[in-house]
Amino acid sequence: MDKPxxxxxxxxxxxxxxxxxxxxxxHLSSALSSVKLTVAGIIALAGGILVTYKTPAAAAAWVVLPxxxxxxxxxxxxxxxxxxxxxxxxxxxxLCLLTIVLLAAWGRLxxxxxxxxxxxxxxxxxxxxxTNQRGFWHPWKKLQRVRFEQxxxxxxxxxxxxxxxxxxxxxxxxxxxxxxxSTVGDIYPxxxxxxxxxxxxxxxxxxxxxxxxxxxxxxxxxxxxxxxPLNDWKQINTWVTPAGTAVGLEFHxxxxxxxxxxxxxxxxxxAGSITVxxxxxxxxxxxxxxxxxxxxxxxxxxxxxxxxxxxxxxxPTLAWLLAAALxxxxxxAWHFWTSIWSRPLTTQSIDSKAPVHGIRVSNT
Amino acid sequence: MAFAFPIPxxxxxxxxxxxxxxxxxxxxxxxxxRRNHDAIVLALLSAGALMFAVAIxxxxxxxxxxxFLNMFEILLxxxxxxxxxxxxxxxxxxxxxxxALVVLPVLLILSAWILxxxxxxxxxxxxxxxxxLWVHVGVGKxxxxxxxxxxxxxxxxxVKQLAVCRPMLGGLPDEAxxxxxxxxxxxxxxxxxxxxxxxxxxxxxxxxGRYWDWDPLETWAFLTWLALAATLHARxxxxxPLWVGWLLIILVFxxxxxxxxxxxxxxxxxxxxxx
Numbered sequence: 001m002d003k004p005x006x007x008x009x010x011x012x013x014x015x016x017x018x019x020x021x022x023x024x025x026x027h028l029s030s031a032l033s034s035v036k037l038t039v040a041g042i043i044a045l046a047g048g049i050l051v052t053y054k055t056p057a058a059a060a061a062w063v064v065l066p067x068x069x070x071x072x073x074x075x076x077x078x079x080x081x082x083x084x085x086x087x088x089x090x091x092x093x094x095l096c097l098l099t100i101v102l103l104a105a106w107g108r109l110x111x112x113x114x115x116x117x118x119x120x121x122x123x124x125x126x127x128x129x130x131t132n133q134r135g136f137w138h139p140w141k142k143l144q145r146v147r148f149e150q151x152x153x154x155x156x157x158x159x160x161x162x163x164x165x166x167x168x169x170x171x172x173x174x175x176x177x178x179x180x181x182s183t184v185g186d187i188y189p190x191x192x193x194x195x196x197x198x199x200x201x202x203x204x205x206x207x208x209x210x211x212x213x214x215x216x217x218x219x220x221x222x223x224x225x226x227x228x229p230l231n232d233w234k235q236i237n238t239w240v241t242p243a244g245t246a247v248g249l250e251f252h253x254x255x256x257x258x259x260x261x262x263x264x265x266x267x268x269x270x271a272g273s274i275t276v277x278x279x280x281x282x283x284x285x286x287x288x289x290x291x292x293x294x295x296x297x298x299x300x301x302x303x304x305x306x307x308x309x310x311x312x313x314x315x316p317t318l319a320w321l322l323a324a325a326l327x328x329x330x331x332x333a334w335h336f337w338t339s340i341w342s343r344p345l346t347t348q349s350i351d352s353k354a355p356v357h358g359i360r361v362s363n364t
Numbered sequence: 365m366a367f368a369f370p371i372p373x374x375x376x377x378x379x380x381x382x383x384x385x386x387x388x389x390x391x392x393x394x395x396x397x398r399r400n401h402d403a404i405v406l407a408l409l410s411a412g413a414l415m416f417a418v419a420i421x422x423x424x425x426x427x428x429x430x431x432f433l434n435m436f437e438i439l440l441x442x443x444x445x446x447x448x449x450x451x452x453x454x455x456x457x458x459x460x461x462x463x464a465l466v467v468l469p470v471l472l473i474l475s476a477w478i479l480x481x482x483x484x485x486x487x488x489x490x491x492x493x494x495x496x497l498w499v500h501v502g503v504g505k506x507x508x509x510x511x512x513x514x515x516x517x518x519x520x521x522x523v524k525q526l527a528v529c530r531p532m533l534g535g536l537p538d539e540a541x542x543x544x545x546x547x548x549x550x551x552x553x554x555x556x557x558x559x560x561x562x563x564x565x566x567x568x569x570x571x572x573g574r575y576w577d578w579d580p581l582e583t584w585a586f587l588t589w590l591a592l593a594a595t596l597h598a599r600x601x602x603x604x605p606l607w608v609g610w611l612l613i614i615l616v617f618x619x620x621x622x623x624x625x626x627x628x629x630x631x632x633x634x635x636x637x638x639x
Contacts, residue, residue: 034601035597035600035601036601036602038597038601039594039597039598039601042590042593042594042597043594045590046587046590046591046594049578049583049586049587049590050587052578053578053580053583113574158487162486162487163489163490164487164490165490166490185490186490186491186493186571187490187491187493187494187570187571188570189570189573196573198572198573311573313573313574318569318575321565321575322562322566325558325562325565326562328558329555329558329559329562332554332555332558333555336551336552336555340548340551341548341551341552345459345541345544345545345548
């Protein structure tokens with residue numbers, strides 16, 4: 001007698017038929033989340049970094065494309081890798097890595113880098129900022145909110161003109177209208193409206209001049225001279241008067257720069273005369289408070305001030321980047337601890353509790 | 365300020381070098397004479413590290429800043445930190461002791477190098493006067509220390525594969541066990557390397573107005589991190605033969621060595637152009 005089909009000891013197996021589209025997506029997600037792709041991406045990224053390191057002119061794509069591949073790999077691994085779901089530390093670490101990549105990308109889109117020179121007594125004017133890098137989505141109007149005024153400048157020097165501590169005093173206006181002075185410099189930037197203003201080695205003298213035109217128009221401003229003491233041998237600049245006359249200005253600091261002793265470049269001690277020349281003539285020396293008649297008006301030398309060069313940096317992701325990086329490392333350490341380090345080292349050949357000496361002597 | 369009876373820094377330096385040399389000789393003669401010289405190795409290694417610590421202190425009192433600036437100071441501080449970390453691990457984890465046969469010669473290379481490097485000091489830049497530098501350098505040294513422990517084990521296990529060395533090293537603990545210890549050290553190294561990059565980025569942001577700028581040291585440090593990450597991933601992805609894993613550990617250490625000592629050697633200062 002024939003056995004009826006489907007009876008007996010045969011265990012019924014439910015075969016789930018997956019849609020071809022779903023199957024191909026699973027294949028794709030499996031490939032994109034694979035650790036093999038991670039290794040390939042890391043090698044590609046390392047290669048790209050080496051290419052751009054050796055050839056600075058190389059396209060950023062050498063680094064960006066592998067990074068995008070790794071980010072995609074991370075995303076798929078986070079979504080589809082079962083191991084990640086079982087191990088919270090591992091999942092958190094990789095989530096943080098993805099967050100760092102995304103934050104870094106966001107930072108590139110909103111970044112601002114620039115520089116500006118400010119003379120003593122001068123208020124920060126965003127229109128004078130020279131832009132070095134500006135992200136596509138940088139909120140440009142934020143810089144308009146920055147308000148501060150440059151105060152005294154002091155820079156310490158060791159023998160052989162080795163630059164020491166830089167101190168730049170700035171006066172900021174608080175929200176309640178009060179003026180608050182603070183000293184910034186070196187590793188302590190001025191922070192305002194999300195921007196960071198870093199002092200630089202670029203600083204020097206500025207000549208404060210008053211122009212009184214024959215038409216009664218009076219203007220006052222400062223002409224910045226090359227960085228000091230780096231260019232102490234050529235403290236020269238050219239200025240065109242409102243009447244259209246180009247004059248050469250050469251500054252003669254009252255004190256010489258000592259090369260073999262400690263020294264303080266202090267804006268409070270700024271003093272010196274200037275030589276005003278036109279058309280390569282010998283020029284006229286002016287002390288502070290003296291003036292000279294020029295075509296179209298009178299030029300009065302009010303004295304020297306100092307200017308400070310600042311590098312401006314804006315990146316709203318900094319704090320988030322730090323948080324993501326620290327959480328990621330802690331999660332990684334937690335993962336290593338729970339899944340590897342806390343487990344005893346044992347093999348069949350070694351009793352882990354027994355002392356193991358450095359070199360076991362072999363009798364063979 | 366200096367010691368009441370100042371002893372030249374070179375005396376402490378040479379004492380440290382002698383300590384490490386003695387430690388290496390003890391380890392190798394122990395192998396050759398088939399005796400356990402672990403106690404002697406540890407004592408001489410610790411003494412050497414102590415001598416380097418005194419040399420650093422003596423120099424610090426003379427020049428007024430820690431060992432952060434030039435090649436001499438980098439070598440001096442690493443001779444101390446690597447010796448100290450290895451001595452601590454050697455003492456607490458007996459399984460790593462066979463690696464001393466590789467680790468101590470590496471320390472001897474650094475010792476020989478420091479003896480021919482000019483010891484003059486420079487002025488510590490104001491941007492270096494921050495606790496972030498201590499954190500950055502400190503965790504970096506811990507990273508290199510754990511990496512060195514791993515490379516010691518990987519190196520001795522590779523040497524053991526040579527037929528000529530097999531009889532001499534036949535008494536080593538189980539290969540799989542030593543391999544597991546080496547990889548645990550690499551995982552520790554990965555954690556501390558990550559912390560080094562983070563602390564360095566925070567310091568760079570404060571010091572130079574950017575957290576990352578691909579300067580030579582940053583680039584090579586990141587390449588080392590990538591190599592370490594790729595190595596750890598490769599190990600869990602493919603069933604690599606043990607010897608391939610050991611080679612990878614050595615490769616990561618070579619990269620780290622180039623980063624720590626090669627880049628500052630070629631660039632004069634640790635972060636070229638940033639002082």
